[in-house]
Amino acid sequence: MKKTAIYHRSVPSMSYAYDKETVHIRLKSERDDLVNVSLIYGDPYDFTADEWQYHVVDMNLTGQTELFDYWTVAVKPPFKRLRYGFYLNDKNGEQNVYTERGFYSQAPQDIGCYFCFPFIHENDTFSAPSWVKDTVWYQIFPERYANGDALLNPEGTLKWGSEKPTPTNFFGGDFQGVIDHLDHIEELGITGIYFTPIFKAYSNHKYDTIDYMEIDPQFGDKETFKELVKACHEKGIKVMLDAVFNHSGFYFTPFQDVLEKQEASSYKNWFHMREFPVQMEPIPNYDTFGFVPSMPKLDTANPEVKSYLLEVAKYWIEEFDIDGWRLDVANEVDHAFWRSFRQVVKETKADAYILGEIWHDSMRWLQGDQFDAVMNYPFTNGAIDYFAKRTIEAKSFADNITEVLHMYPENVNEVSFNLLDSHDTPRILTLAGDDKDKVKLLYLFQLSFTGTPCLYYGDEIGMAGGGDPGCRACMEWDENDQDAALFRFVQQLIHFRSEIDAFGNSGSFRFIEVDNFKNIVIYEKKTEETKLIFVLNNSNKAQSIVVESLASKKVNEIFTNE
Amino acid sequence: MKKTAIYHRSVPSMSYAYDKETVHIRLKSERDDLVNVSLIYGDPYDFTADEWQYHVVDMNLTGQTELFDYWTVAVKPPFKRLRYGFYLNDKNGEQNVYTERGFYSQAPQDIGCYFCFPFIHENDTFSAPSWVKDTVWYQIFPERYANGDALLNPEGTLKWGSEKPTPTNFFGGDFQGVIDHLDHIEELGITGIYFTPIFKAYSNHKYDTIDYMEIDPQFGDKETFKELVKACHEKGIKVMLDAVFNHSGFYFTPFQDVLEKQEASSYKNWFHMREFPVQMEPIPNYDTFGFVPSMPKLDTANPEVKSYLLEVAKYWIEEFDIDGWRLDVANEVDHAFWRSFRQVVKETKADAYILGEIWHDSMRWLQGDQFDAVMNYPFTNGAIDYFAKRTIEAKSFADNITEVLHMYPENVNEVSFNLLDSHDTPRILTLAGDDKDKVKLLYLFQLSFTGTPCLYYGDEIGMAGGGDPGCRACMEWDENDQDAALFRFVQQLIHFRSEIDAFGNSGSFRFIEVDNFKNIVIYEKKTEETKLIFVLNNSNKAQSIVVESLASKKVNEIFTNE
Structure with missing residues (x-):
């Protein structure tokens, strides 16, 4: 038996409450080493007849990669407490019992040897809003979706689609434009819109916030935004905003105050200033997003900053009835902040969705106390590499997807935000070398997979575009330049997802x-x-x-x- | 290379901030497979000359068990951010690079492949009070330490030490008795006392709380307790109390109210009642500690219960200046409760110590947001099995201890509560078959090991006793029946621990x-x-x-x- 490949630990990825009565247990072993794995389990205090009373149930082989087998089982402990171990049988007829204290030849009677899931607490159980797993998202970059109100155009606004997108040009996209085109979105079958930032900012992407409490005037005013949310809700579409809390923009008043008053500024502790006077070159002497001097990192552990940002989180839900927050650069903000954030958000709207932007292993944020989901880039990578770029083979793709499914709990997977591209990556059509058949396979896989899929605006009608800024072109509204067949294909898949249980998260x-x-x-x-x-x-x-x-x-x- | 045995995940046991500038990274591999492991690491945004700038540093082989090698390294990322992977060289000359996306033959340029430690946040970093790692604890079971005030004796109190302890007899131990004998404790070199419960309760062990806001009258009143804490502090001794928050006692007023008024009781949601009328037999129809009907489990997710217990936590610190809480059956209480508990406790006294009673893998509670430490039973098991019972061989013992040291972060290990016995187990002398040489080895190991050691009252003068109730005998105060040589031996070790840096946690x-x-x-x-x-x-x-x-x-x- 390949003992050194066998792995279980009572940590949230391998031992977790799926709901208030069910515990999922997983085990990893070397591929094709074990022919059968069963779970030994029981209540830790059940010593009828002076012997620990345990049950045995077979585990299911739920995934196989080049290196590993993954075994999973669900059990419902009647008194919510669980001690457990594993019977392992390998292909050579060797049998071992695997426990928290290692390997035994027989199931030990000492309860202390077993792994422990102490008690199912409903309030500790990971639980995302129920609507999320039935949602199909659509990501909108507001400056580029539609120009519905020319009066709001910023200075130098270009004619819609007249030029290629650059890091600095403007086309006047706004809320009215989105409202005008909600029919398109509804027709596609979309039930949630994720807007990249809409708050007052300097750039066209608005990730450099100037004021977290104001709408950027080029998009409209608060009334228009309220109208937009209402219009979405009337069509059964949820609305998610982008919270850029890791860093502010250069023109954020508190940062300007620090630049002006230096160490005397009452905002000097709002950021991570390492010394004064403030220097931006060659490397800023304060923490920033990356090394970008114009994006100073906020000190979210400072109670003033924390309370300000939590107020922001609450305000947009309370006043505008938004349904979720997508958190930019979420993993570089402290966990303590996100725990408070979750409390405030859920108190304000119990079924609001909290989605973190994390490109790496995100288990630390998905234990029930912080996020409901993360942007599922491991899924993205696998799908793009296989279907679009064809840089990996079928088996590598399947390995990748199998690992994605076994790195997080099942209730986490069901609400995982599965994107194929975004404003940060080339568009899928471009990634697929302009081959629409590949794009169709990508959509078929994405829309039939576990999780909550997100489409990037314009992809559905065949828009192409390279990495930022290429992927941020103006939405194509000329029907002659839209690929109607692709639109219908995606629409059909979304329809399947909503009509056939097994197509979506129930399957x-x-x-x-x-x-x-x-x-x-x-x-x-x-x-x-x-x-x-x-x-x-x-x-x-x-x-x-x-x-x-x-x-x-x-x-x-x-x-x-x- | 034994790829299936190689394991790292960016989770708190393998990738954590040791302090505000240092990150520790660990990796596990099959024993004797790899001859060299080095860490590839850098700032994720450092793309000088359009290439990711990384450094390489050798990792140290910090532990070896029968099955595994454990590799560790500490790095100080200048901008607090870290992406990392591993160069692995095996004994056959094979080299691989191990990343979050698996194995590569060369270090990939795509930063997305690497493991991620996003940012060192001081407020997220596990941090126990600094005094803890220099503390030597002494556990006192108050009913059995010394009877200093006969006027408080409960009805039927027996003459001190005149009988064997039973589950129900009383010998009148009290606070005055402890005050009278603080010299003994001080002379031994003790710097912290852990008291099992002192609140009003029915039994002699007081784990069946009647009133969390009152001292049990057999121990004294609040004035005496205040005096006791003050006397301890004057001798440089910290005081830790036992918080039994998982369940109340049968005579706790809210539970009595439920028994009386049944479903009409306003306290019915203070517990986990499954149905009415309340039934205690054959199995209680409400959740309990184990299946003990007289210990009803408290619903710590109920805001009323939570706020009551947090008030308790605060009260005894604020009014009596205690220095820590030991949490009974800590793993069966919800994490959300413990997070709030930590906030309240640390706000009340920043350097208070929070110690959970958990017998199993406790990583979920040791991420910085809940406990400062747990009772280190894996250490206990190894030491007792090897030195006292001799049921395991030297190598198994070393494996066990090596695993203990590598299952938690180093800053966790430094404050781990290392006990050899307690009121829940036989005494070490009895476990060692009355062989005092074995006891000396146990003490030598315990007192020179990483963590914060705890001695059980009376062991130091050679008391024996089997499992509960045998281990709860009256403290032997007759000097003729005390083993003075053993006392001096322990005293000497404690002296070494405080005088020689390398003896304690600095080594x-x-x-x-x-x-x-x-x-x-x-x-x-x-x-x-x-x-x-x-x-x-x-x-x-x-x-x-x-x-x-x-x-x-x-x-x-x-x-x-x-």
């Missing part, structure tokens, strides 16, 4: 076949009633595939309904 | 030699100035040992000072 995901040579992946999404089989041909040619599990079964092709 | 611990056949373990405790070598002979006979690292060195024997 459990499993790879059935992954073939490097043919370059196909086959997976299933299954509920008790329905099994959907997805066959994705990522090669350039038509291929015939025999899906063994469907032999002699009656099959309905959902695209053609045949 | 870093490392096994040098572990020999099953001879049954010896040799370890070092090292500072920059001093290296202490401990040679523990756990066999029954005198043995000659050559300590190679000391060959031709000048050595001072600290016991004899020769």
Whole structure:
């Protein structure tokens, strides 16, 4: 038995409450080493007849990568307490019991040896708003969606779509433009909009906040924003804003005060100033986002800053009824701040969604006390590398996706924010070398996968564009230049997701076949009633595939309904 | 290379801030597989010359068990941000780079591949009160320490030490008794006392609280307690109380109210009642500690209960100046409660110590937001099994201790509450089959090990006793029946711990030699100035040992000072 590859620890990724009565337990082992794993479990205080009373249940092989097997099981402890260990049987007939104190040949009677899930507390259980897992998001970069009110155009505004986007040009996109085009969004089947920043700022992207309590005048006023949110809600569309709390913009009043008064400024502790006088070159002598002098890092541990930003968080929910916050550079802000943030947000609106921008392993933020979800870049990377760029093979892709599914709890996966591209990356069509068939596969995978998918504005009608600023072009509103077929394809998938339980988060995901040579992946999404089989041909040619599990079964092709 | 045994994840046990400028990184690999591991690290935004600028530093092999090697390194990122990966070189000359996205043959340029420690936030950094790591604790079970005021004796109090302890008898131990004997405690070198519960309760152990705001009258009144704390503080001794917040006692007024008024009780939501009428048999129809009907579990998620218990936590610090709380059955209470508890406690007294009773892996509580320490039972088990019971061999013991040291961050280990026995276990002398030489080895190991050691009252003068109630006998105050030599031995060790930096937490611990056949373990405790070598002979006979690292060195024997 490959003991050194066997891993379990009673930490949130491997041992967690799925809901108020269910605990999920996972174990990792070397690929193809174990033929059977079962969970030994019981209540720690149940010593009927002076012996610890335990049960044994088989675990399921829920994933396999090049290196590892992943085993999972769900149990419902009647008194909410759990001690547990594992029976491991390998391919050579060796059996061991794996516990918190290591390996034994038999299940130890000493309860102290076992792993512990002490008690299911509902208030500690990770729990995202219930609407999130049924939501399909649409990301809008407001300056580039639609110019609905020319009176608001900033100085030097260019004619819509007349030029390529640059880091500094303006096209006058605004709230009225979004309101005018909500039909497009609704028609596509979207149920949530994520707006990149809308607060008063200097740049076209608005990530350099000047005033967190004001709408940028180029987008409209507070009344228009209220109207926008109301219009969205009337169409069953949620609204999420972007909170840039890691750093402010250069023209944020407190930072300007520090620049002016230096050490005498009453705002000097709002930032991480290392010394005075303030220097911006060659490297700023205060903490910044990256090394960008114009984006000074806020000291979110300072009670004044904290209370100011929490007020911001509350204000936009309370006054404008927004449904969620997306948190920019979320992992560089302290955990203590996010815990308070969650409290304030949930007290203000119990079912508000909190989404962190984190590009790396985010387990620390997903334990129930901070975020509801993170932007699922590991998903993005796998999907883009396989379907768009074809830089990895089918098996690597499947490994990647299997790891994504096993690095976080299942209730976390169900609300994971699955994006393919954004204002920070090239558009998928461009990533796919302008091949729309690849884009269709990407959408098919994204929209049938576990989590909550997000589409980047314009992708659905075939817009192309490279990395920032290329991906921030003006939305194409000329129907002659929109790809209506692609739009209908995406619309159809979104429709499937809402109409067929197994298509969305109710269906459990499993790879059935992954073939490097043919370059196909086959997976299933299954509920008790329905099994959907997805066959994705990522090669350039038509291929015939025999899906063994469907032999002699009656099959309905959902695209053609045949 | 044994890739499936290589493990790192950016979670608090393997990637954490040790202090406001230092990050510790750890990696686990199969024993003797890798000959060299180095950390690749840099600031994520440092792209001088369009290439990510990284450094490489060797990691140290800080521990070895039967199965694993543990590698550790400390780095100080100048801008507090860190991306990192690992160069791995195995014994066959194979080299790989290990990252968050798996193995590569060369260090990838894409920063997205690396592990991430986003930013060192001082307020998120685990930080226990600085006095704790220099403290030697003494646990007192107040009913059995000394009867200093006969007027307080409960009905039926027995003559001191006249009978064996039973679950229900009383000997009249009280605060005055402790005050009268503080000299004994001071003489031993103790700098902290942990009292098991002192609040009004029914039993002799007082874990069945009736009133959290009152001293049990058999111990004295609030004035006497104030005097006791003051007397301790005057001798440089800290005072820690036991908080039994998981469950109340049967006679706790709110529970009595529920029993009386049933569903109409305004306290019905103070507990986890599953249905009415309340039933105690055969299994209570409400949650309890274990299945004990007289210990109803408190609903610490109920804001009323929470606010009541937080008031308790605050009151005893504010009014009586206690220095710490030990939390009974801490892991069965919700994390949200403990987070608020920490806030209240630290706001009331910034350097108060919070110690959880958890018998299992406690990483979830030791991330800086909940506890300062847990009772280190994994340490207890290893030390008792090896030195007292001799049920494990030297190498198993060393494995156990090495794992203890690598399962938590180093700043956690430094304040870990290392006990050998308690009111819940047999006494060490009894565990050691009445062999005082074994007890001396136990003390030598405990008092020279990383963490904050705790002695159980009476052990130091050679008291014996089996599991509860045997271990709860009256303290022996007749000097003729006290083992003065053992007392002096323990006193000497405590003196070393306070006088020689390397003896206590300033010294870093490392096994040098572990020999099953001879049954010896040799370890070092090292500072920059001093290296202490401990040679523990756990066999029954005198043995000659050559300590190679000391060959031709000048050595001072600290016991004899020769």
